Amino acid sequence: MPADPAAGVTVLVVDDEPHIGRIIRTRLEQAGFTVHLAEHGAEALSTLESTPAVALVVLDLMLPGMSGTEILRVLRGDIRWRPLPCIVLTAAGQDAQLREVESLGVSEIMTKPFSPRRLLERVRAYTGTTLPEPASTELSSPPVVS
DSSP, X not given: XXXXXXXXXXXXXXXXXXXXXXXXXXXXXXXXXXXXXXXXXXXXXXXXXXXXXXEEEEEESOOSSSOHHHHHHHHXXXXXXXXXXXXXXXXXXXXXXXXXXXXXXXSEEEEESOOHHHHHHHHHHHHTOOOOOOOOOXXXXXXXXX
């Protein structure tokens, strides 16, 4: 069986709600990703500085201190992190803030509550770690002619 393409791929999850961070971490780690959790902006930026191999950021907008929008501004303003894919998780109803993050070049916006399975699919797509389709188990046979 080939190795999981997510093995060794690092994702930074920035969310101040510990239970959401744990749900995301568990789902991504089960899929083979390495996950770093940050609960606020300074911690997120510190993790990015010390972990240059981060392949994607999952970012909540509503954070204490530095907002997710401010973090995204920093990411897009720094040549090292400008191309880094970023999936924003947010509560519905923040239209002005969503327009701003779209203008900053967010990769995707997912509203809370979100499906961990769907988030995993999107993380795989943005990191290029999609699993190959399993080979068909049907036997090829000629059509039956009577």
